[in-house]
Amino acid sequence: MSEATAGRADSGNLDLRGDALRVLDHNELFGLQEYVQQHAAKRELEAAPSDEEVEATLAWSRGWEYRELNFAREAVVVNPLKACQPLGAVLAALGFAGTLPYVHGSQGCVAYFRSHLSRHFKEPVPAVSSSMTEDAAVFGGQANLIEGVENARALYHPDMIAISTTCMAEVIGDDVGMFVGSAEQAGALPVGFLAPYANTPSFVGSHLTGYDSMLYAILSLLTKDASPDAVVDPAAGSRPRINVLPGFDPYVGNVREISRLLDQLGVDVTVLGDHSDTLDSPADGDYKLYPGGTPLAAVTAAPGAVASLPLQAFSTRRSRQLIRDTWGQPVLDVAPPIGIRNTDAMLMAVAEATGTEIPVEVTAERGRVIDAITDSHPYVHGKRVAVAGDPDLVLGLLSFLLELGAEPTHILCTPGDADFEAAAYELLHASPYGAHATIWTGKDAWHLRSLVLTEPVDLIIGPSYLKGIAREADVPLVRFGFPVFDRHHLHRYPIIGYAGALNLLTWIVNTILDELDRKAPDYGLDIVR
Amino acid sequence: MTGQGSPGRTTVRVGSAAGRADAGGAESCSSGESARRPSCPLPTPGAASGGCAYDGSAITLVPVADVAHLVHGPIGCVGNSWETRGSLSSGPTLYRRAFTTAMGEHDVIFGGEARLREAVLDVGRRFRPAAVFVYLTCVPALIGDDVEAICRDAAAELGIPVVPVLAAGFAGTKNAGNRLGGAALLTHVIGTAEPSYTTAYDVNLIGEYNIAGELWQIQPLLDRLGIRVLSRISGDARYAELTWAHRAKASMVVCSRALLSLAADLQSQYGVPWFEGSFYGVRATSEALRGFAQVLGDPELADRTEAVVAEQEARVAARLTPYRQRLAGVRAVLYTGGVKSWSMVAALQDTGVEVVATGTTKSSPDDVTRIRGLLGADAQLIEEGNPRDLLRIVRESGATLLAAGGRNRYTAMKGRVAFLDVNQERHQAYAGYDGVVALAAEIDRILSSPVFDRVRRPPPWAAGTPSRTLDNPRVPLGLEG
């Protein structure tokens, strides 16, 4: 063996001489005859109806009659497109430096949150729970919480422990605020230790509510001395500063993009809270428990900023209220800055609030992205699209799709409410391309299946969970939103600002082109598109 | 008794006639309806821990492919976990649909029974499953929904079995849930029907979940020996085959500590003898095949088995040779939380890799003995599998590979260690003889990646800066799950 083999990293791949050594790919392996026969033999156990009957039923389940029956479904959710409150609370907590997300309840929920977030962000996710068991169910979870925060401090040395609750704790009526007080008395927490808490019962609300509640809890605790009368002198620092609220943002690239963009305006940014470094840290050999997050001192200073800019509305409701009412700070309530016109509106709002001007570099960047749109529009124009996801992402995406001349057809937003419906309706009906769209809230992926099978579309945009539907409907899926488990690195890109518009455009148009090529007859397989 | 051979062998353990209903000290909890026993280790509040009992029961039962699995609880219990289990089906895909009652505030206040009843009936009528399994979660358990009664009534109304799985999350760990899932089968499913015919070679496979198709990989071997798998519990299973598991002539518990109790109960209630084995690795696979012959007590089968073993071992040795040469001297740390520790140790050794340490967090004293047999007396056993210790052990032992579950993947990457997924998220089947070759090929591929060389080197402008790999005192404890 050569020297190269000893240094394994340089040794390259094994030369597989002949078939005997070849290890079949997983997709091919079970296509071998012996496995096909083995699988066929299982049918006898299934009391399976004939192939014809299966086909007929399947066809029926794809039709209008079944669609009606499907939408009459009340007690059961099939394939949910919604996560629960404390998962959002965990993400909010990860936005702050040295902060350990702590979920008061039984252990299983938090194990799910960790894997769920890990599978999307491809990063380790620290979070712990009170590990409540049957005893806690009977006697309440106070002892578990006290022991839990004490252990967590000893093991993980956090500067702040952000406590949310699972359904279990809510059902037995645990008073977390009181427990935190008891923990201080018992010496499990030093007096004054930062332990914001939020009630996050998942039988109401969604991950967005939970995100908001935890953000609210953290902001109120860290800025409890802020007053609406504090005078902000815009000329104080050399540059004006604004707070940016990303909300439940599945794209770590967004925070970096907004900071870059506003920096070009000459505006400094405090992100409340910034989970981008926490969930996208460098592979430098160090495994850090708290690799990022907004410094707590910056949060305390946040009420002194000129204004606050939420990038999402539905996951920041209470937090925005706090900023407006308690801090007395203007909140720039703009549409999510996805697409050109929404980014325009956001930049103008920031420029106005901070007394800055939009520089030529930004105008040039905008021009380049518009140029890209003109290059791609022939392929996107008139395409019927089904969209599923969380309210702000969906509203932003719809706005951009309408700008491109695509036709949003089915809009499904499981956590959406009446406000979402109104906003989506207004947006869609202001455009000829949105006139045929239908908006669905509270519905699940099984409803979406009926929608795309009865009223076909050219493209589906939404989370990985839709891949089965996309395959059945034989249309491509552009992965978008949360969670995306089965495509890599999309979450590292921004989707906001002009750069984000270009990314979205690229994903959408290239998916359409891939599909065009896949379905093209030989004579239509053009090299130039 | 089988396989009391040299210490280097993976031994097969055979259940004695007296049964192993207590399963020795091996089990942390007994097989009763309640997972709560004084000896049952409870999770530590404030320390990161793994899944709950409901999660465990779902792992054990959701692979049953033609059953509708309905989770009674608020949205998140299934909303945060569906479609992530890795158990494959050769036929129906119904088990992949996530059904939940998605309890709301109204249900929490007034009780979730009405909603559950309607949900079971809707799912039963709409999808016409072979059966409905209803999973209890913390909230309905706390408010006292009578899931058993609803299942009984709904079964009568639908004319199909409706099985309550009573493993609310707070009842304990994932292992406790595996066990409670097995208990649900024993109470409600096994023994409710008879197979159309039986043979002298009917066996159960217990605790094999067909991850990445591993059960399929094993089945042709058993076919060649004339062994018929009567019931798969539960990889690629259909409901019907579970109902007659009591008619098997033997059960094999496939490296699943938590389901030993099900095998033991099958023996004490129906006289089905059992043994514990594994299909990971050449030696283990051979021992497992021999185990069937032994427990079935058939000398002719034993002869056939020896012939097949000899032929397969020779064939696979030829395929493994180039990999074993390339993998010689490679050191690996294995951390699976302990359940599969000994079986994976053997498999990794068969690829030529040297296993320098392994996790034993969930291992029984028996397992530990077995591991020592495989690794030698001074093997390093990792009892507390936190990333700090894992990465320290990797560094100190000179290992270049960490073989562990998916949640450790990103920890390993931060520590610049090559990572092999040995849990349910992988997409490679490693069982049986050909599975070892696949495992060797995968390890070889991972280690050959130029990426790890890149990741270990500092940027060129920082040349001379010693790498601080794995050396951070602030690495947290216990976050591996």
Ligand code: SF4
């Ligand atoms: S119990 Fe509640 S908090 Fe826990 S996973 Fe289920 S929905 Fe989420």
Ligand code: SF4
């Ligand atoms: S611990 Fe309870 S509430 Fe949480 S996921 Fe498990 S069953 Fe659901």
